Amino acid sequence: MGLISNRIHRSNLQEGDHIYSFRKWKSYSHHGIFVEADKVIHYTKTNKEGTANKLRRKPVCKNCGYDRKVHRGVVITCLDCFLSGYELYRFDYQVPYHQFLLKRSGTCSTGRCDDPPAAISRATALLNSDHGFGDYNLLENNCECFAIYCKTGKHMSEQSCSAKSTARAVAQAILDQNSGRLLDDVRVHDPDNYTNLKEKIDQLITLPFKEIIAILIKLNKNEEFETMEETKNHLAQEV
Template sequence: MVGVLSNKIERDELKPGDHIYSWRHAYLYAHHGIYIGDGSVIHFTRGAGQEIGTGTVLDRFIFSSSPSNPSGSPCPRCGDQSMAEGVISSCLECFLSGGDLYQFQYNVSPATFLAKARGGTCTLAPSDPPEDVLYRAEYLLQNGFGGYNIFKNNCEDFAIYCKTGLLIFTTVSVGRSGQAASFLAAASAIVSSPLRFLTTGFAGLTAVGCGVYCISRIVSDIGVRRDVIKIPVERLVSRSGLDEDEAATQTSKEE
């Protein structure tokens, strides 16, 4: 059962349309996907060994999201997906790659959001009905989700889009991903505290850093951002997003 401190769930609790994830490399980051039923998950992967992500050799070791069978041998159901890339379908075992199963939470309160200090576990944004989520995931499985980018277009961005249909239309350094947002929030908390706060001592500096981190996380959440627009998956694929001016015009009309 999902709780305040942990989103871990049992497999028999899964429902089609759920946004799930599993931690990789000693909780360094999580890999996200959409459960579609019958023990299958649609998810967005980074091509193994390809320099798309950090752009360094770390990509193939730290940020590889290609699925693998815990036994180390090709999965009898999925085959060898070690070099898979883009939007793919895998069995739950290969998706988890030996990790535990967690469920991403939607429409949480600000208090719950901040209580989960680690990004990439929840959002203030509400989810669309399961049938809409599954339709987007299946459509993107056939048509792709663009190029993988750790900060702007990763597996969490994919799952959040499937759940909400929301797309960011401005040119920013981070997409919908809570993991990327929390990383940048942590960096902001470290470098943006004025030197005068050093005089308050360790406790004061810690309080300021935590405050900056929390504020940075919550203002970058997809549920409160102003630079988002709902776009049908067919249009996303056919046009690879919206023109910024067009999106801004549509947003002003909706307001």
């Protein structure tokens, strides 16, 4: 499996997997738990308002009987209904810190997950419960929270602070890396402005990207990437 992409083929799916797919505009991903052959338990919007017009266009699924107009909250559908035509990915757990930063948000967690039967059991219990997974909220109680809860027994809202600080760290890392590209570009195309721009950027940025990675490797207990050299090799292969 690559450092960057978690894309998998459906023939490699295993029962209890946390799977997801990116939607059209890519900033949104839909998550669920693959429970058995061609069956996924996932969490959809509980609020019917505002989506009725869009949903009317999708017919009832001939394969699994899923009717988007009727079934809300925690649902069980076929894989095709879950994917809605988009590509299939598998969510990663116990990802090392530095690898977490290189991944897109909503594709992995540093957390440990329970064994597949526990995930299937939690998903099934929520599917059969009258309350389901409660009221849908895009930021605090969404399909990703549902799948992570099934895998780990923990609710993401408890972790929202660390998620926010991680987002800030990623932004910082990307800024550090891209500012070097920007300076290279400006040096060629607008050399008069280069020194001024470099001074400003140096004031803004205190830690180079590689140092952030090195610190994270030290902080991380995972011995998979022990040295900077190994990490560089991995990055060279994967990026």
